[in-house]
Amino acid sequence: MDLNYTAEQIAFRKEVRSWLEQHVPARPLQSFDTKEGFEQHRQWEQTLAKGNWGMVTWPKEYGGRGCNLIEWLIFEEEYYRAQAPLRVNQNGIFLLGPTLMEYGTPEQKARFITKMASGEEMWAQGWSEPGAGSDMAAIRSKAIRDGDEYVINGQKVWSTRAVFADWVFCIFRTDPASDKHHGLSFIFVPLNAPGVTVRPIPQLNGLPGFAEIFFDDVRVPVANRLGNEGQGWNIAMSTAGFERGLMLRSPARFQETAKRLVALYREHRNDIVDLSIEDAVVKSFMDAEAYALATYQTASRLMSGGKIGPESSVNKIFWSELDQHMHETAMSILAARAELLPHSSAAGDVGTWLDGFLFAQSGPIYAGTNEIQRNIIAERMLGMPRK
């Protein structure tokens, strides 16, 4: 154990910091759930890509820097410290990217990864269906083989960023006689293909952050399938491991929120009469710190050859509940002003807390609900009986 950064790691941090200082937009971008904001964020992705900062852990041939996980954590720390824009293509770069590298053919990697990294093509994730939420194996949308093509019919829902994205990666039933997690395949669909209809769904903040996607005899080449036919479930589970595990929510995001929370508390300290609030602030900070430590521990373990296991479920519960707790605490500090939208004249310094509070409500739901994660921990990590 050595909790000192090496000279190279410190130099890397400096390099990241100075690049971000020069490039992060001075004014915050508009929400990526608006058309304009989406395009602003796409441009930011292109800026990142030009500097080779899009996905630092990816191999150089795909526009990355071949960084290890510790360097990735350093990058993320600097990224959130600099208050750089959120990653509009996170479904692509954090989830599909690593999956493609593991399961993709050389042609698929060449075709899809490069454009994903360059910010040219934005991705949505199409797994959930009206009848397949927590029970994802209940997927019914079909992709039926017809020569060199699949013909797709069905419906996906809650697909994040799908309103403005270019592609969606889906799980479809390719064997209509199958059930549960058999007979599913992992297939890419361009969202401008004939027969695709995207219907925006406004979220709590009123913006269309996700969408319903209808497929009506949509044809895609067989080459758009990732892995073998029928392998979809296994591939999806490995993607879900990335999602819950390490990549989607790096600790820096929560540490910076915790830091803002401490600042907010210090500012309002003299007006606060609820004695439990300071405790909640300290607890938030300690938990964000614990999440960082746990991630460094996992990263170190993975770098010496370990694999990510059920800890991804433990992580997912921890960060999503931490995020909720931090935002609840901020709302308590803001008290009666907490309900005000930031443009109201009486809103004062409510800033983005309300937005964050709304979004924090979804953390325990997306990426597999926390109840499902608790089932996984109890059964697979602790060995409690399924039935």
Added chain:
Amino acid sequence: MDFTFTDDQLLFCKSVQEFLQQEVTPAAVRKSWELDTGRSDERWQQLVNLGVTAMLVPEQFGGLGMNELDFVLLAQACGQVALPEPLVETALVATPLLATLAQRDSRCASLLEKIATGERKIAIGHAANNLVCDAHVADFLLLPSGNQIHLVPRDQVKLVAQASVDPSRRLFAVEWSANDETCLVSGPEGVALLAATLNRGALGAAAQLIGLAEAMVQMTVKYTSDRHQFGKPIGSNQALKHHMANCAVKIEFAKPTLYRAAYTVSKRPVHADFAVSHAKVAAGEAALLAAKNSIQSHGAMGYTWECDLHIFMKRAWALDKFWGHAGFHKSRLHQWLMNPNAKIGADKTFGEQVA
């Protein structure tokens, strides 16, 4: 940057852990309750033979010259079996204090040599605790008096036994009077050593608390898999699964705080207060939740003397308050964080590190 234990550290821990799991069964713990002292000399000698009392003794005094980071996994393993003997207080708390003083004080040096070989035993008091654990089996006591630390032979003090809810714990009020002869250190240095001792004590308690939490979860998983109601194992009910999953989350996120604390105590002791308090609070929460959810999942059986669960629960309840209760450690965290100059932020998890 590497947040893993070395293969040597893991291997050493594993061998001791295997010994503990085999020898310190709940039945063995109950047997020691029957003994006058509550302590097994034989088991202590076995631990000495494994080298664990020598671990933190410097090499020049016949020890292995290891540090707190090398020991922390063992302390966790002691918690996993609820070891009655005071290994953690001896090896992790008293020994490093003696080692600091041994260069200039021959009493400490010779005592260290004998602790390593098992010829002498030591107990340690601290203002945070009032009472002293295992003073009755110690040859010498390390005792605070204001800013002084004294080394006092047991026959120069009067011990008044205080009964704990945990039948394994043997606590004593110590009546004694300080004199120049027994004084090892005083003044600012004494204050600093007492503070370092508190951190090591809290580190050891935190490690044991996490071990105890793990043991309670393991017991409960087994019990709820075996016990049937409504024609199926009670552990197949989601309410019980989620009780245990919640414990697992607490435990898994307390561990890295513990390991950081052990690292900090051994490598950057000036920054240890914050890291240790974080670990003690997190470990205490994990252990208290494990106790609460475990007894609930056992039903009435968990409320009995017969069920082994209380061996672990009671230790957890006691250690959560020992070497600084949650309030003490939280207030240290509050003070640190509310200081306007506190260096916080995503890039400062391991302190400010610049080239």
